[in-house]
Amino acid sequence: MKKSIILIFAAFLISSCATTKMGVLVGPNFTCVVGDEADSWEAKIALHAGVEADLAIDDKFSIRPGIVYSGQGADYSESQFSGTVNLDYLNVPVLAAYEVANGLTLQAGPQVGFLLSAKDKEDGEPDVDVKEFVKSTDIGLNFGLGYELANGLNINARYNLGLTDLNDDPDLEAEGVNWKNSVIQVSIGYRFDLSPNNSGNN
Numbered sequence: 001m002k003k004s005i006i007l008i009f010a011a012f013l014i015s016s017c018a019t020t021k022m023g024v025l026v027g028p029n030f031t032c033v034v035g036d037e038a039d040s041w042e043a044k045i046a047l048h049a050g051v052e053a054d055l056a057i058d059d060k061f062s063i064r065p066g067i068v069y070s071g072q073g074a075d076y077s078e079s080q081f082s083g084t085v086n087l088d089y090l091n092v093p094v095l096a097a098y099e100v101a102n103g104l105t106l107q108a109g110p111q112v113g114f115l116l117s118a119k120d121k122e123d124g125e126p127d128v129d130v131k132e133f134v135k136s137t138d139i140g141l142n143f144g145l146g147y148e149l150a151n152g153l154n155i156n157a158r159y160n161l162g163l164t165d166l167n168d169d170p171d172l173e174a175e176g177v178n179w180k181n182s183v184i185q186v187s188i189g190y191r192f193d194l195s196p197n198n199s200g201n202n
Contacts, residue, residue, distance in 0.1 A: 017142040020053035023191030025068070025156065030184040031168065033085070037177045040078055046071030048084070048185055054097070059114050064095040071114065072181055083122035087134065087166075087181075089113040093142050111160060113138035113181075133169040138162055138181055148191065156187045 032043040048069030073087040091095065095109035115138065118131040126167030127178075144158030167173060 001157070015077070020056070020194045021152075021191040023052050023054065023152070023186040023189050023192055025050055025066075025189035027185060027187040029071055029188075030070045032161075032182050033073065033180045034181045035100070035165070035178045035180045037175070038179055040076045041179075042075040042077060044073065044075045044084060045155065046073070048091075048187070050091075052189070052191075054191055060099045062097045062136055064093075064107070064109075066093050066095075066096050067091075068093065069116075069199045070183070070185075072183055073118075081122055082125065082177075082200065083120065083125070083131060085130070086119045086121065088116040089138065090116055091160075095142055097146070103148050103150075105115075107142065107156070107158065109142055109145045110141050111140045113177075132167055133172075135164055135168045138164045138166065140164070144185075152191045154162075154188065154189045154191060156185070159183070 027042055027048060027149045029046040029048050030043060031046055033041040036081050048070040049070055050149050052064055052066035052068075055063045055065070068091045070089045070091045071146060072089055073085040076082060077086050091113040093111040095107045097105040097107045099105050111126065115131065115134055115136045118129070118134040120128045122128075124131055140160045140162045142160050144156055146154055146156035148154035160181065160183040162183075164180065166179045166181065167179075
């Protein structure tokens with residue numbers, strides 16, 4: 001029943017938009033873990049890729065829901081050991097985009113991330129599954145800007161500010177540990193027009 005309501009709402013939203021575009025995006029993540037007791041975390045590079053709709057409300061304003069695989073986490077370094085924590089998410093951002101100049105947009109909106117896997121890779125040791133110690137859902141806010149050419153090619157730069165404490169380890173929680181995702185995404189993408197007014201011209 002809930003799925004039916006969501007599909008009906010999505011169909012209504014798409015049909016009410018002046019223009020509907022669909023696109024793909026891919027690029028690097030510059031990701032880290034920040035917060036209290038986070039001095040040992042260091043930034044690392046990962047990958048993101050996904051799909052994103054562009055639902056135009058008018059000539060300047062649009063809503064951009066998406067589904068994006070996102071590699072996150074951070075490197076860590078202590079006096080006697082170092083390694084990497086790899087966090088894989090399926091993120092669902094819903095951004096508002098406003099065109100401030102021809103092709104140039106400012107973007108902002110919420111995001112919910114669903115944890116797919118969490119692995120700790122200490123240097124010289126095999127991977128250790130640490131998913132049980134990481135919250136399964138991550139809420140965040142996205143801020144960014146993008147530029148799109150007339151042919152649909154586009155580039156976006158976004159910052160994802162994590163709002164959820166990632167730590168789900170009772171022992172660390174008792175010590176006051178509070179860790180959050182911090183991710184800069186740079187995407188190259190392509191969008192194509194799905195609106196009925198243009199389908200006859202393709």
